[in-house]
Amino acid sequence: MTSVYSGSGDPKRSIELLWGIQERPRRGPKPRLTVDGIAAQAIAIADAEGLSALSMRRVAAELGVTAMSLYSYVPGKAELVDVMADRVFGELAAAGDEPEGWRAGLELVARRSWDLYLRHPWLLQVATSRPLLGPNVIAKYDQELCAVAGTGLTVIEMDLTVTLVANYVHGAVRGAIEAAQAEQRTGMSDDVWWEQYAPLLEKVFDAERYPTAAAVGPVAGEELGAGDPARAFEFGLERLLDGIEVLIRGRAGEAADRDRV
Amino acid sequence: MTSVYSGSGDPKRSIELLWGIQERPRRGPKPRLTVDGIAAQAIAIADAEGLSALSMRRVAAELGVTAMSLYSYVPGKAELVDVMADRVFGELAAAGDEPEGWRAGLELVARRSWDLYLRHPWLLQVATSRPLLGPNVIAKYDQELCAVAGTGLTVIEMDLTVTLVANYVHGAVRGAIEAAQAEQRTGMSDDVWWEQYAPLLEKVFDAERYPTAAAVGPVAGEELGAGDPARAFEFGLERLLDGIEVLIRGRAGEAADRDRV
DNA sequence: CGCGATCTCCATACAACGTAGAGAGTTAGA
């Protein structure tokens, strides 16, 4: 989770970075690089090998400069990650037209977010709470809110609903990515891993003490096995939207009641 | 997220560690430490200062030994974190008696998990997908499944439902913890931070382009401001349980239909 | 009893990390 923190630096500098307002330096040698170029290279590394492989030295090396050169473009690693995150959120905006109706809208929001995380798993480890108010993050927020506009929900409820979907997707995609990475990291498929693990576990696991786990675990493992976090995502999304529908129907009912009076 | 990986090591060794089956060494000097003691110290550090402050040297120093001593108890840092996680999950088992009914049960599961993460925020960064099948993790899984047993859901659905709740809580608590840590890290309350940020943002933010965000953002900020991720959690939990209720009601209906036929 | 296998613990070492500091070299405004 969240192993890279953002917004530690000067807010003014961060805003300039994220929004690309770098007043052209008047003197000195022409910059060989750009913030966008650096961010793009960093994103490529993080996508391919994860955040742990992302180092200033590595990014610099691939750009043909030394690590310290980067510090004339970016105050530090944390701010670079902020830029990376905002750039990557930009992919969401490009994604086609909005469907009709809040349910299809929210579903699309969730799916787009899911896909985005799968493309950029390192995003899960970036703290997005406080700052990071880059142009693309704001666009994303707006896009999400639009999906639940006109449903009769209060403004606060709209925000809460959008947050709920975001939180759920985050949690679900984390499971999916962990599973995928576990396989990649250990070089062992889930099946193979279980084959090794199961006999060892049997020796210590007390089936009588945990009858429910003993009954469900193997079946769930068998059926869902080998990376069906995608199915878990679908299942959860359906339930989530059902729950939101209950709320929205209730609001509509209230409105109807008021009209009747 | 997830910045510490687990299960890279030998499964047999991991199982022994997690379940405490260390066959007493017959020869050599008496160990000065125990795995549990090491884990406890490590947990204390991580609780107080976060996973990033947790280093082998640090743990060792507080136990009065050198870093390398720890390696005779634990194969590496990853495995130590595994043990830490399992130990900490043990707190869930101790938590009182189970309520009647699936809804109250699931709600309690969610709340207990929420509380646990708040007590041990570093848990968010530990990959829990593959191994980690320590005694307490299994107990937790059993406890959660029990909450949805006897609802008419299939075994698979029980697993999916429990996963759904876990995923949601994970996502929600992440938001809460990030907000809290942002405040602590920057030494700035959300309000103060916004005061600094807002005027800068106004210069670059185009309210006409994003009318919904412009309308909702300030209100949500005002009302929810200063760390009400707790409220977001409550709101989301309610929706989630409503959604699950739709499913369970549906299953009950199907059963009734079958009985009628 | 005493030898040797086996263990714990320590000191040292290595590569990699983010980045501070100082200096070399380039450019444009005065």
Added chain:
DNA sequence: TCTAACTCTCTACGTTGTATGGAGATCGCG
């Protein structure tokens, strides 16, 4: 042309996890 401002590099410091090898303690076995 002079100089302020800028980019880029080199070196260095304090971290990190952990590989390696050795010193000393302890027990099983002869």
